Amino acid sequence: MNPSNAAHDSPHYSQILIALMQGVLYQENDVQLWPSLLLLQARVRDYCQQLGLELILDEAEGYAYLRQRATAEGEAALPRLVPRRQLSYPVSLILVLLRKKLAEFDTQAGDTRLVVSREQIAEQLRLFLPDTANEARLLDRMDTHLNKVVELGFLYRLRGQEQQFEVRRILKAFVDAQWLSDFDQRLKDYASHGAALGGEEA
Structure with missing residues (x-):
């Protein structure tokens, strides 16, 4: 055969x-x-x-x-089978921060698995979300955003450790090197956006 x-x-x-x-x-x-x-x-x-x-x-x-696949010039466009996802500001921000952490991890560690805690993500997230006196509400909303990131496949919740997450390496494809090269400016944009939101709910 x-x-x-x-x-x-x-x-x-x-x-x-x-x-x-x-x-x-x-x-x-x-x-x-x-x-x-x-x-x-x-x-x-x-x-x-x-x-x-x-x-x-x-x-x-x-x-x-x-x-x-991008439609070539002169080629008839086909209906989309892979839908575009409109991500909220907090979810986008979490992905950006995780991608930067993954890039830093790859240059410093020999391990291939990056594990982060809920507290670590929350600490970074607080820097860019609007100030609020209701810490519990912010953390509740953060869990909703984290669940969305897990659903999208960029975080994996460790079994038996609900507060620990593995960052899936496919995030490198979603947030590519060119996108990351503008990271500092994007973080400034996010910070400005967060300030503009004021007390609004994220």
């Missing part, structure tokens, strides 16, 4: 497509599908391209996901 044909007949092919359509496929979580994805990635790319999607695969970081 031709090895390439055997690869194409893999029972994991459909499972890979379904997993990617549902979200991010991680090497550490999808230990059975990951090797098959590496083997079948050319076929997966060709199939997804027909749907207007692009396979983003980072073998070094161990994740893969689909994003909407």
